[in-house]
Amino acid sequence: MKSASPVWFSPGVRRRGIVAALMATPVLPALAQFRVEVSGVGLTQMPIALVPFRDEGSSPQKISAIIRADLERSGRFRGVDPGSEVMDETTRPDMSGWRQRSADSLVGGSVTRLSDGRFDVRFRLWDVVRNQDLGGLGYVVPQADLRLAAHKIADYIYEKLTGEKGVFSTRLSYVTKGGGRYTLWVADSDGENAQAALGSPEPIISPAWSPSGTQLAYVSFESRKPVIYLHDVATGRRRLLANFRGSNSAPTWSPDGRNLAVTLSRDGGSQLYLISASGGEPRRLTQSQSIDTEPVFSPDGSSIYFVSDRGGAPQIYRMSSSGGEVQRVTFNGNYNVSPSISPDGRWLAYVSRIGGAFKLQVMELASGNVASITDSSEDENPSFAPNSKLIVYATRQGGREALMTTTLDGKIKAALAGKGGELREPSWGPFQR
Template structure:
């Protein structure tokens, strides 16, 4: 059982959840966009002057970030410009570019990199923004993500998510790792290595801690780890199974699935382990809970109606109402940051596919045609969803726009990877 642990098979703890393979594997990830989106902003990004001074391809990272968002398409851009240039806007208009980005990399005497860029509005023929960063070489990739965020925000009016982080679990041989990486999957580092399974990672709202389920005590216990220092503590080690942690929006409480009273039920617990209180009183299996962004409600999976469906109830407990009605098997709820959209996994025949539900209208849309999707998680700006799946015969992590038109497989090798969770914006 422990060798095949995944959210869908072990966390839901519903009888029908057994036997599915879980997925993906991680090393360096390459972006390969599939699907056809709607209108996208055409932007030209010139290779940065002297970017060979950087250990990271700055312009390529910016291009990939913007394309993955689904809101941009990149225009071929010959080398030759830097942020100090005066672009020939008529030439760039003839290339059908609405925006132009160029920059440079200079190695400073203290070993840092001076990374500069400028964004021009080609249509208006004017400079939009420009900035310089002095960073250590190891932070060059983060600097590129920050530039992509600035470009994204200037051109869309919304905050970009490229400098945020993801966490996920990998399995290589008999070893498991809790991994933290950039939002594009690169820059991965192990926050925890273990010979015992690790499942259900969940970011704290301030991005400093991860809650997760560990089996190192030969049973499922919930632990919290400081991502920066590595310091860990046990949050829940009650009789029976302790699983499926999810943080409240203020970071002061978590909702868990505990079997200490028999069956699998929902409890809330303070972040210091005090104040444990059961909030669902049904005799059904209730699990995979998450808070609504305003903290007022909890969404969760239950078989109280005879098959796994998603329900919601007041965060303090009370009557539950069913949310999903399309199909007879819906699990793994995730709420968008604005609370308007629910992402979840639905079973269609023998396939498990990512779907989204407009909570105001009740309209559901299946946005994946794969067979083995699991563990959706929203980007902090609500524009993308990351999930685990299979594509082209390979196990992958995927990001997708909410309409499913722009999907980006993050190609991986070396280790199985599963249960991605997208971190918050940096404080």
């Protein structure tokens, strides 16, 4: 079977658009639920107290715990023990007591099971320091949407207290292999509530979200060669995008959702092409004798970053999204792959081989300064959160594959670890429009 792998990638390490090791490594089935473990201490974490919601024991989801984990995973908050305090969204709290506990903010709420089986979830946020009511909301949701309600509450709190948009109600996608079967999953931003979008006996690689969050592009080997499909997340319907002679791989969406940059070998070696999201004849972007692959657009759509070995070893380059002159971006080390650009355009995340270890790097594009932000050695496939404040990536932890999120400084990490599950190729979805 033909592989989508450029020859210069290490066969023992998976990369976006690369399949050799994905097929070779036996993997246990993923569980639909993960345990979130937050580690690290940030320098400017805001202390927040989340009192257990009144009657949340009647709910199959512990709303306050989900909110607390979301906020702590962001790296911007640390939890304050609420003790045995009892309150809900109607309570006027004693701020002096909470100030003595060193809480800067406070959240209380309630969960009420309605007669039709739905749940009424309400909350209120308080600024303890200023003794100010920061408002609240209520959601009436079916049981299946309780976690989404909790994530939306966390988004509200995050935005009110930081001035930035929260990402907790966004989604992740990733791929697992188990029992000879590959599965493409869509999950909450914390890795929980995973739903199978596609299953196949052949490899599925390189999932990439559309800007609207309604579609996933991915590469399937069910035709015994790499072929690109577009998959509607809500309905499960899909359509073929690219099945040209040779390899069709590494799809990435333009910011307007009209086109995708892809890697095709239809005219010989692996080169970059632009193809309409509705299909049709692709337009070639690179004209090199080298391997050009792993394209990603800049947020404004004006540039494409990609990996090429045109300098003798894989490095990250940039060019206009219409093609033309190419500029080298990475210079530290002789092996840099898997580029991901933050939605605010400030940061480039990528994986670098350093002394035999594959480590996540973050570059500030304006200055060119690079920081290595992990202590692991098998990092893969970084993908930014839509607010540019977190990165999800795959790695190996304790001898097992896992997904991790990290702040850009590497100080706060959260492991999304399935018990017996192996996870790879994560992609963080956009804000819902």
